[in-house]
Amino acid sequence: MKNIFRKLSIIFLTAVLVFTGCGQAAGGSAPAQESAPKEDTFVPRADDGRTVVGISMPDRLLERWNRDGYFLKEQFERSGFEVMLEYANNLIDTQISNLRDMINGGADLLVVTAVDGAAISGILEEAHRNGVRIIAYDRLIMNTDCVDYYVSFDNYQVGVLQAEYIIKALRLKSSRNVRNIEFVTGDPVDNNARYFYQGAFDTLKPYIDSGRLCVPSGQKGFYETATAQWSTDIAQQRVQIILNSYYPEGTRLDALLCANDSTALGAARAVISDYPGLNKVVITGQDADIANIYNILNGEQSMTVYKHLKRESVVTVSLGKDILEGNTPGENLIERAGWAFDCSYNTTDYNNGNKVVPSFLLHPIAITAENIEKELFETGYYGRNASGLIYAAK
Numbered sequence: 001m002k003n004i005f006r007k008l009s010i011i012f013l014t015a016v017l018v019f020t021g022c023g024q025a026a027g028g029s030a031p032a033q034e035s036a037p038k039e040d041t042f043v044p045r046a047d048d049g050r051t052v053v054g055i056s057m058p059d060r061l062l063e064r065w066n067r068d069g070y071f072l073k074e075q076f077e078r079s080g081f082e083v084m085l086e087y088a089n090n091l092i093d094t095q096i097s098n099l100r101d102m103i104n105g106g107a108d109l110l111v112v113t114a115v116d117g118a119a120i121s122g123i124l125e126e127a128h129r130n131g132v133r134i135i136a137y138d139r140l141i142m143n144t145d146c147v148d149y150y151v152s153f154d155n156y157q158v159g160v161l162q163a164e165y166i167i168k169a170l171r172l173k174s175s176r177n178v179r180n181i182e183f184v185t186g187d188p189v190d191n192n193a194r195y196f197y198q199g200a201f202d203t204l205k206p207y208i209d210s211g212r213l214c215v216p217s218g219q220k221g222f223y224e225t226a227t228a229q230w231s232t233d234i235a236q237q238r239v240q241i242i243l244n245s246y247y248p249e250g251t252r253l254d255a256l257l258c259a260n261d262s263t264a265l266g267a268a269r270a271v272i273s274d275y276p277g278l279n280k281v282v283i284t285g286q287d288a289d290i291a292n293i294y295n296i297l298n299g300e301q302s303m304t305v306y307k308h309l310k311r312e313s314v315v316t317v318s319l320g321k322d323i324l325e326g327n328t329p330g331e332n333l334i335e336r337a338g339w340a341f342d343c344s345y346n347t348t349d350y351n352n353g354n355k356v357v358p359s360f361l362l363h364p365i366a367i368t369a370e371n372i373e374k375e376l377f378e379t380g381y382y383g384r385n386a387s388g389l390i391y392a393a394k
């Protein structure tokens with residue numbers, strides 16, 4: 001089967017040169033920044049009798065990447081592909097060497113969550129020259145024509161959900177009280193972090209501008225509020241410094257806008273250790289990591305944003321299969337796949353500096369103490385064992 005698809009795809013590429021490889025976005029999407037599209041030099045790898053998918057994940061420190069890796073590997077294997085799965089320990093050099101091993105190991109498709117979105121264009125160009133297709137998984141890969149597709153959640157909406165929760169919890173629409181907030185945003189080399197920040201900041205901005213919401217530290221910009229490597233410890237230290245410098249006894253902290261659950265854990269620890277106030281500080285998050293689910297249930301964290309990882313992998317596997325079968329998927333993939341969940345095809349919003357990358361986007365949902373049982377447990381996404389310990393369903 002692979003042979004036929006390969007041949008079809010070569011004929012197709014030679015005849016019309018329209019696939020998404022270097023130079024031009026697919027599916028009638030917005031044009032790349034260059035005025036004249038570059039010639040598409042993509043030629044799929046010669047058939048070696050195997051179809052190999054290389055999956056490059058950033059680290060094992062976060063629950064989610066362990067789950068993503070598991071789901072992707074399992075589904076690609078079930079679809080008959082050989083899989084190479086590697087974790088990069090959050091190190092750029094390790095990720096580049098993992099990708100090189102995958103190219104040398106015969107990968108036909110790379111599914112990559114970049115440690116640093118702007119640091120792997122060189123190795124991806126090498127992959128492309130070797131006839132390897134590339135899907136950016138969850139995080140966009142920047143500054144290269146060689147990324148074919150992007151699969152993720154609506155990252156801007158994640159920040160909007162966090163900010164909307166804060167607006168409601170602090171009654172910013174109705175109350176006249178001035179509230180204090182601090183921002184704990186994500187890793188500046190992860191392209192998603194800026195979307196999360198922007199979604200949240202744009203939503204809170206009217207209240208900041210009107211003086212209803214204050215930022216006593218004055219740290220409001222993306223870079224000054226960023227958390228290297230999404231580290232819990234770095235987030236904790238930064239919030240501790242802010243509390244000790246700007247919240248002398250008596251100054252009330254109302255909310256910590258934390259971009260994800262690893263930063264929220266650090267922020268919650270800092271509040272416990274260094275905040276003398278008696279009010280409950282609203283803390284946001286993202287991912288529904290198990291430690292954070294406990295914190296929501298015990299009141300230490302106020303909300304998280306749940307992203308259904310299995311769906312993200314389902315979309316990626318369908319897309320990967322389609323590409324390897326020589327198709328040029330677009331909106332039509334959503335119709336053909338008939339998934340029982342919403343997914344949008346976006347050809348306007350994810351510009352990686354070289355081109356607008358055609359994107360398949362899923363929809364995140366806000367989880368609070370009020371809806372956590374219904375949304376996470378009754379759905380079966382999480383369960384409790386006989387001792388009441390929470391586990392994530394496979």
Ligand code: BGC
Pocket residue numbers: 062064138139190192193230260261262286287
């Ligand atoms: C992901 C988040 C995750 C963060 C830290 C982001 O790119 O979208 O789900 O919490 O990375 O790993």
